[in-house]
Amino acid sequence: MVIGSTASLHEQVRAALAQEIQDGRYDDSGRIPSEPELCERFGVSRITVRRAVSDLEELGIVRRRQGAGTFITKRSDVLGTMAIGGFADQISEGGEKSRAIMRAVTTTADAARASALGIPTGSPIFVLERVFRIDGLPLALDRSVYSLDRYPGFAERISDDTSTYRVLREDYGVHFAEVRREVRLGYTTAQTAEWLQRPEHEPLIVIEKVALDRDGAVIHTSHIESVPSRVTLRTVAYEERPA
CATH class of the missing domain: 1.10.10.10 (Winged helix-like DNA-binding domain superfamily/Winged helix DNA-binding domain)
Structure with missing residues (x-):
């Protein structure tokens, strides 16, 4: 000592x-x-x-x-956040992966969410909040929003074990072409601290994500809160090649 x-x-x-x-x-x-x-x-x-x-x-x-x-706790190679795939698909290594729905709500889009999705205000939307875990340890919270006019019946297809990206591809024929992300610092609230098993007001890595299809239409938006000590964010840059 x-x-x-x-x-x-x-x-x-x-x-x-x-x-x-x-x-x-x-x-x-x-x-x-x-x-x-x-x-x-x-x-x-x-x-x-x-x-x-x-x-x-x-x-x-x-x-x-x-x-x-x-x-x-293993930290390396936990999350490759710059891939196009869904959140669970990007967890590249580790133990048993699992998802848990914390809240799932069908509601109508306010002006901000309607603008983000490119739909009229008041349109039906599905808000899905899930915690992603490895070996039971929470890595991140993902709050995603989907248009129910574009994907009718989507909410009924989602359970804890469901890959939303698989459902969108296989049931609705969606082709993911582009994913835009902004990364910033955030903090746990009383609710997110409970869900992520962390203290309240603790720093988080926050990722604001928008997925687009081949026509440039918004597939969904996501607000992701990751525990810094439990994930490693990886980016990959490629050489630009002439057309």
């Missing part, structure tokens, strides 16, 4: 473990030492170690697995 430090014991343990994880001190399994091992190593109580590890879990740095131990 750090002699003379003003930080509490659990903060010192947390800082030491976080630094070791950053330095790559642990083997390929990603498993960190058990609570008894950490108690002995740092000369602190089990309560202190448990608080330190809980803090790391809150930060998304480690994850506890029942009966197996505590493991470093």
Whole structure:
């Protein structure tokens, strides 16, 4: 421990473990030492170690697995956000992928949503809010809006396990030609903090997305909120070739 430090014991343990994880001190399994091992190593109580590890879990740095131990959360290659495919399709590596619908509402478009979708104000729309997870750990919240005049019956086709992009392609013959994104900083609200299992007012990566078809019509809009410690955003640039 750090002699003379003003930080509490659990903060010192947390800082030491976080630094070791950053330095790559642990083997390929990603498993960190058990609570008894950490108690002995740092000369602190089990309560202190448990608080330190809980803090790391809150930060998304480690994850506890029942009966197996505590493991470093993999961050690399989690999300390639600049692909054309749907959100779940862009999660390139990791464990078991899952989606969960948090809210699904059929309503009418206000002026802002109508303008974004290129439809008349008051037109029927479907607002879908889902959390995407790997091994049960929330990565991001996606709030997407669809025109029900363009895709009648779309809301009834969507469940937790449904790929919206597959439904649009296979059931409505949609061809995705372009995806526009703007990336900025945002913060969790009381609701999104609960859904993403993060503290309230914590920073998020926010992506505003518009998908277009071959005719330039808007297929849908999305507002995506990603937990920075749980995703890596990847872009790929290609050499411009003469026509």
